[in-house]
Amino acid sequence: MTRFRTMLRDALHRSPRFEAVVLLLPAGVWLAIFFAIPLGIVATYAFRPRHILGGVYPGWTTVHVVRLVEPLYLVVLQRSVLLSLVATLLALIVSYPIALVIVRATRWRALLLFLVVLPFWTSFLVRTYATIFLIRDTGLINHLLQAVGVIRQPLRMLYTPGAVLFGLVTGFVPFMVLPIYASLEKLDPALLEAAEALGAPEWRRFVRVTWPLTLPGVVAGSMLVFVPALGSFLTSDLLGGAKVELIGNLVQNQFTSARNWPFGSALSLLLLVVVMIGMLARLRLDRTRTRPRRGT
Amino acid sequence: MREGCRALGSRREFLRACLQGGLSLGTASALWSCVTRREPPPVDERPRSAAGPLEHDLRIFNWSDYIAADTISRFEREFGVRVTYDTYESNEEMVAKLVAGGDGYDIVAPTGYLVPVLVEGGLLQPLDHAVLTNWANLVPLFVDDEADRGGRYAMPYQWGTTGLAYRRDLVAASPRGWAVFADPSLRGAVTMLDDGREVLGAMLKWRGHSVNAVDPRQLERAKEDALLVKPNLRAYLSATVKGQLISGDVAVAQLWSGDTRQAQLEEERIEYTVPAEGSVLFTDYLAVPRSAPNRRAAHAFLNYVLRPAVAAEIAEQTGYGPANGAAIALMPHPVEPPDEELLRRVEFQRDLGPATDLWDRLWTEVKAG
């Protein structure tokens, strides 16, 4: 026994690999039992006959998976991917300036950062709900526009695809700002000074120095926006008035109203596959980036 | 399902096996069978007696906002039972828990169409009518309904209809039927419920069919009608629409009678009508799951709700009609049981069986369209 203990200590000392395995074990076992195994069971549900009450019968079938390729569901998937991409792009357009302003600020930096972090910690449900007060017919925007006299009839904003987009963008902007801010902060000012000394105008310094060097933050932030946007269902329910069906709603409905667990499982497998493709693309990007590149 | 799990030996052992990372093929396949096998017990069985001293706890799982403010606390004081009260937003959420064996609830509140399905699935236990001494207060119409003829497994709780809630100051003429949703002058000012059964059901009624239709041609037509009115709709909103009716953002909404009454308390210009072509009548029941740990306390609670005064207060505060006939006279704003004229127009929702998939597909087509 003592010998075993000594051996263990030695092994931990000598082999960082062994040490890593020991440290990883608790979290690994936890995730295996409470995430991987249950997910595996649900994945097999996609191939089970449907039980009328929800749940499944024993036996195997491919009807649910075959149903996935029907144009109806592919259209919804396509729309969801498109909407999430646009939301990610808009979030980037909003977030990059915010991150730039924070980095450049001196006196107000802590406050500006705090103002981005605050919504990040605030309940998504509460924030989505709050958006209704801004954009409904009798909301602030319409009140202001009518008071100024720009419009007579209220603008229809709530329950439109635009409202869903707005909800997604404002909902996930903090996820985008923080990684970009982090990579901007790490940026070596000497590089920009050198570029300036060499006579590069501001936009050129941005395009040639700042942007490429903060790309990792942009990619990380984009994933953090794209992925939850793709799985979201609350935003299109509350702000889209359930008129804009997204893949997240489709999954949700199979479990909560259609009582079709196998098809719901099949749909979420599809969703997972799409997300994995995005993830692999990101890993690719990471790999090419870590290689030394000419010109940077 | 539970029986099947015994094959595993003790569950603790199973968990330990998992924790040790020794999930053998045998355990895995046993787990499989637990997850998939269900053999419902025979449906026709006699109730076990619910007489005797009450347990100290009672766990109720009910729709949110579907009880009076002090029903629970008064029951606790009178019977010396501690009540745990949780709520849900849709029938299916509750069913998911019952199906997966999410045990521990003594009372659930399924809607009528679900009762026979739950009974067939072996998820409910028969009621012991010997202790339900106030049963006679119920309106016979709801007790004799085919959902659970004679109330063997479930006690009628409240009823309501689906209809049109509208602001009389915002419409040129009072809406009479489902055609109001196709009226171009109301474009953007009308909403329908975010519920496939209700939307397609309304479209079916519009064309004179049953809300429980399974004929693919009728359903296809209903889908086309739903797509036809969709551009007119502001949104698909369920209970949320109350706020929009009050603020005047929405002029006409497909809504349930009780929720409409709640909105009427805030804004008296809201009116309610059941469309001429017909609509849905639904009864919500209280039932005792098979796995209920406190069945005697559960029965005591059912009998308590059967008291006219208690039922009257619940109905008054929720806005729905009491299934309890004796309660009506005690309500400040009574909701009379459906009369002959209304009954001719309305239909109970039934479980759609195998047609559920087709309905779901058509509803998805409407929403994706």
Next chain:
Amino acid sequence: MTRRIVAVLAILGYVSLHLPLLLLMLGSVNVSRSGARWDGFTLEWYRRLLHRHDLLVALRTSLIVGVVATIVATGLGTLAALALGRNRWRITRAVEALLLVPIVTPEVIAGISLLILFSAVGMHLGLLTVIIAHATFCLPFTILVVMARLRGMDRSLEDAALALGADEFTTFRRVTVPLLMPGIIAAALLAFTLSFDDFIITFFTAGPGTSTLPLVIYGMVRRTVEPTVNALSALLVIGTTVLLLVAQHWMTPERVGTNA
């Protein structure tokens, strides 16, 4: 010129982030029930909250679940991060990628699958199952956050300690852990927030009497017409603000940014 455009865009961003929350707070002290116009100041909606006993019970449940799940997730997460953050082998990259799978899995699937697991092994739904579920979905996040801190850390201090003759354990305790602390605190805060906010997974894994605050709020947002839900939401936002300000005693604001 460029700077001006950047400033304008940033201001727009800040406004769209905060205006809804400000309106929510205004609505919570507005006499008007529909909130369509300003009818005067009132604390009536807050007073009504006091009568909602269920909210207090739910708040207590949320706090218990949040704290325990945070401790579990942060503990396990820190250990795993120590393994992953120090090494850059191909296998750790693969593990990192795998960690994203739980993060991107739709919540309803995670909820249903845990419900099935718990029922298959005969665990009664209750506080324990909710805590397990929360710790599970928080764990990948805590690993990633602590790992990020570890990678951004100045390793030369550890080397210095070792060179000065401290043994490995002392170095870990006196140098690594203090340096890692902001990351651990950020991870714990994140885990607590995720747990405190979760609705769907909680719904499927909660049992009798373990409804958390979001379950109750969700019902209120969907059904009620009066602004008590605004009052409750406003209180949550204020509570978050206070919590964050307190947290800043431990962390400089820059660190919150780089680690969260």
